[in-house]
Amino acid sequence: MLNPTLPSTFLLLLLLLITLSHATNPHHQHHHRRGHEKLSHLRFYWHDVVSGRNPTAVRVAEATTTNASPTGFGAVVMIDDPLTESPELGSRLVGRAQGMYASSDKEAVGLIMAMNFVFVEGKHNGSTLTVLGRNQVFTETREMPVVGGSGLFRFARGYVQARTHWFDMNTGDATVEYNVFVLHH
Numbered sequence: 105m106l107n108p109t110l111p112s113t114f115l116l117l118l119l120l121l122i123t124l125s126h127a128t129n130p131h132h133q134h135h136h137r138r139g140h141e142k143l144s145h146l147r148f149y150w151h152d153v154v155s156g157r158n159p160t161a162v163r164v165a166e167a168t169t170t171n172a173s174p175t176g177f178g179a180v181v182m183i184d185d186p187l188t189e190s191p192e193l194g195s196r197l198v199g200r201a202q203g204m205y206a207s208s209d210k211e212a213v214g215l216i217m218a219m220n221f222v223f224v225e226g227k228h229n230g231s232t233l234t235v236l237g238r239n240q241v242f243t244e245t246r247e248m249p250v251v252g253g254s255g256l257f258r259f260a261r262g263y264v265q266a267r268t269h270w271f272d273m274n275t276g277d278a279t280v281e282y283n284v285f286v287l288h289h
């Protein structure tokens with residue numbers, strides 16, 4: 105049988121805990137702000153232009169063994185890739201992906217991506233999101249964490265889903281669809 109005084113004891117304990125946490129945390133208004141957390145979904149296309157005269161992805165370092173590695177292990181690429189509204193490179197620019205990716209897997213083709221999405225239009229102009237994660241580029245859908253943000257995306261956390269839209273085997277140029285799901289204030 106349940107002890108009939110148990111629920112009220114539990115309630116009292118809960119009240120005590122809430123009182124204590126408020127007493128020890130004078131900045132408890134953050135509980136209030138939590139209620140205003142928003143979930144945003146953004147979609148755009150990421151263009152990795154490796155070829156031509158004006159590449160937006162440049163290899164800056166590699167190991168002496170990189171060329172002998174089936175996965176290009178050790179190659180480091182710096183990027184300033186355009187982010188556009190539609191799959192076409194010439195469509196409306198919404199931001200840039202600035203940062204780097206590097207081959208970090210000796211067995212499979214797997215990159216560590218460390219990049220900032222820098223938004224340049226609309227209400228997000230000037231705000232950023234930071235992505236840090238693993239990108240197994242030949243997998244259909246890759247998920248990477250959003251680890252933070254600035255401006256409208258302060259306190260951001262969430263994830264992205266990346267799907268290759270187009271890839272040129274000869275040049276290495278690629279267009280990737282990014283869906284971003286992010287909680288922020």
Ligand SMILES: *[C@@H]1O[C@H](CO)[C@@H](O)[C@H](O)[C@H]1NC(C)=O
Nearest residue numbers: 223224225226227228229230
């Ligand atoms: C974005 O912000 C910059 C700097 O404040 C400004 O120069 C630019 O015109 C803005 N762009 C758009 C499309 O609003």
